Amino acid sequence: MKRLVFLLLVVSGAAFAVDTTTMPTPELQQRYETLTHELRCMQCMNNSIADSPVGLASDLRRDVKELLQAGKTDAEIRAYMVQRYGNVILFTPPMSGSSAWVWILPAVAAVAGLLVGVRIVRRRARLVDQDDSVVDSEEKAP
Amino acid sequence: MNRFILPVVVFLALAGLLYVGVRHSPNKSTMVSALLGKPAPVIELPVLGDPTRTFNSRELAGRPWVINVWGTWCGECRVEHETLLAIAKQNRVPLVGLNWKDDDEAAQQWLTQLGNPYSVVAADREGRSAIDFGVYGAPETFFIDADGLVQYRHVGAMTTEVWEREFLSRLPKAAMP
Numbered sequence: 001m002k003r004l005v006f007l008l009l010v011v012s013g014a015a016f017a018v019d020t021t022t023m024p025t026p027e028l029q030q031r032y033e034t035l036t037h038e039l040r041c042m043q044c045m046n047n048s049i050a051d052s053p054v055g056l057a058s059d060l061r062r063d064v065k066e067l068l069q070a071g072k073t074d075a076e077i078r079a080y081m082v083q084r085y086g087n088v089i090l091f092t093p094p095m096s097g098s099s100a101w102v103w104i105l106p107a108v109a110a111v112a113g114l115l116v117g118v119r120i121v122r123r124r125a126r127l128v129d130q131d132d133s134v135v136d137s138e139e140k141a142p
Numbered sequence: 143m144n145r146f147i148l149p150v151v152v153f154l155a156l157a158g159l160l161y162v163g164v165r166h167s168p169n170k171s172t173m174v175s176a177l178l179g180k181p182a183p184v185i186e187l188p189v190l191g192d193p194t195r196t197f198n199s200r201e202l203a204g205r206p207w208v209i210n211v212w213g214t215w216c217g218e219c220r221v222e223h224e225t226l227l228a229i230a231k232q233n234r235v236p237l238v239g240l241n242w243k244d245d246d247e248a249a250q251q252w253l254t255q256l257g258n259p260y261s262v263v264a265a266d267r268e269g270r271s272a273i274d275f276g277v278y279g280a281p282e283t284f285f286i287d288a289d290g291l292v293q294y295r296h297v298g299a300m301t302t303e304v305w306e307r308e309f310l311s312r313l314p315k316a317a318m319p
Contacts, residue, residue, distance in 0.1 A: 042278035055243060056278060059269045084276040086176035 175295035183274035187264035197264040207236040213244040216280040222299035230259035239263035
């Protein structure tokens with residue numbers, strides 16, 4: 001029974017695969033799959049065009065396929081999409097322009113947090129030093 | 143008291159940033175076109191209902207025009223159709239239809255039954271011109287100026303209000319009667 005369920009799960013995965021495109025070479029297939037997972041399905045926002053059964057997503061997959069076959073580089077294909085749909089279509093925003101903030105701010109926040117943390121730890125350490133001296137004097141008391 | 147000033151300032155700055163971010167978040171109905179201020183892609187497609195003719199958008203160079211992306215499969219397109227007919231009656235600017243991934247016969251039937259607001263309809267059966275325009279959902283309507291630059295994109299059903307505010311206002315004063 002368990003085996004049957006497992007088999008069904010495996011098979012159903014294949015049955016629900018949205019995209020069954022095959023590229024002529026393994027290298028192109030690999031690039032095709034990477035690119036289609038990087039591009040946002042504009043009609044569903046949180047899916048990639050690889051995972052979306054929507055008409056526009058399949059048209060965009062067709063374009064990716066054709067551009068790859070025409071010998072375009074990955075960067076050229078991304079530029080093709082951005083030119084038409086804007087940076088929103090990329091799941092990974094570029095490090096230039098206004099979207100650079102997306103990359104800079106977390107780093108700045110992390111460094112700031114670290115500095116605050118170090119300061120707090122140092123201050124506490126100093127308090128412990130002072131505390132020790134009190135305890136010492138208490139122990140000496142009797 | 144002094145030690146609270148910096149955290150409060152940081153908090154307010156962050157809150158402000160997030161507020162601006164949320165206000166400008168990509169909303170499906172307000173997403174700005176990536177083509178704004180850039181040359182409109184050239185459309186070269188068969189004319190709907192006339193296999194002998196090809197529509198080439200270069201023919202419209204030198205004057206402003208409007209392109210409306212629609213399909214018979216699109217519910218909102220039915221909603222805006224009356225408005226488009228009224229707009230066509232004003233006869234202020236050429237209204238080109240881009241019939242997106244549709245069945246030619248169904249599209250022609252739609253226009254015969256409901257009336258045809260378009261000066262010409264290009265049949266984009268494979269959806270390639272729509273992708274060139276960055277279309278992600280019909281209906282979408284673009285304003286292209288006399289220099290061939292995309293100046294505005296409206297996503298969703300056209301309304302008289304949007305038409306007057308965003309499209310008519312972009313027509314050069316000389317074209318106003």
